[in-house]
Amino acid sequence: MKLDGKIAAITGAASGIGRALARRFHGEGAKALALADISEEALAEVAAEVGGLAIPCDVTKEVDIQNLIDRTEAELGPIDVFCSNAGVCNIGGEDAPDAEWQTNWQIHVMAHIYAARHLAPKMAERGGGYLVNTASAAGLLSHVNSATYSVTKHAAVGFAEWLAINYGGQGVKVSVLCPQAVRTAMTDGREQGVASLDGMMEAEDLAEHVIRAMGEESFLITPHGEVLDYIQGKTADYDRWIGGMQRLKQKYGNGI
């Protein structure tokens, strides 16, 4: 799918990857953009920059996602592309408080489910649409220092696979975005950490990968080429892969 003339909605649009996607979609000639985030002030700035409609939204709340979809369709028109992109990253293990586990689950998984619930059937009925769900390379591999992130991003990949299987035949395209480190607020101060082992990608360069992959309607978007090798290594020999990840953990400890 080309973005030219399309109506797109993006969550987590106030910063980082979401903001880069907003700028790039605008540059590609998108007809209208609905930009959603919990951070209202920063969101307003991005919306003003790209002429988008700012819709304050807490993606953990189904009512907010429904409002985002309803307002966008009422004020801009039928949504062609919906990017479920908002995210957080908390460092820690199984001892993270339940509330933190729940927030990660809501943001990384339920938000994607709410968007699909209120939009995928409509897209299917209209004969097409595109859901672009931001997961992470950690959803295919792991983040050695964040259990909440690793687990919920795996679930995000699982849900995107399920959507592609169930809606692909109805003309709804699905992509899952699985980058390694990207220079955003989320990775600020983590340049030397385990996450940026293969380098820190600029958000603008990542947006270029997304545009290309959307053009090809590829399910899996891995802007860092190494990720494909890593997942092949993982599936070829799980124990060897776990051993490699244990060595990585020893080297980087509990840092970021």
Ligand SMILES: NC(=O)c1ccc[n+]([C@@H]2O[C@H](COP(=O)([O-])OP(=O)(O)OC[C@H]3O[C@@H](n4cnc5c(N)ncnc54)[C@H](O)[C@@H]3O)[C@@H](O)[C@H]2O)c1
């Ligand atoms: N930066 C990376 O290295 C990296 C790598 C892989 C995947 N990702 C994923 O990319 C996505 C974007 O992250 P980023 O790197 O641009 O980080 P970022 O912190 O720059 O942006 C995340 C945005 O999500 C918003 N957000 C957080 N909770 C929200 C909520 N409940 N409701 C609405 N908005 C909310 C924040 O306000 C922020 O604007 C996330 O899903 C993240 O997990 C990032």
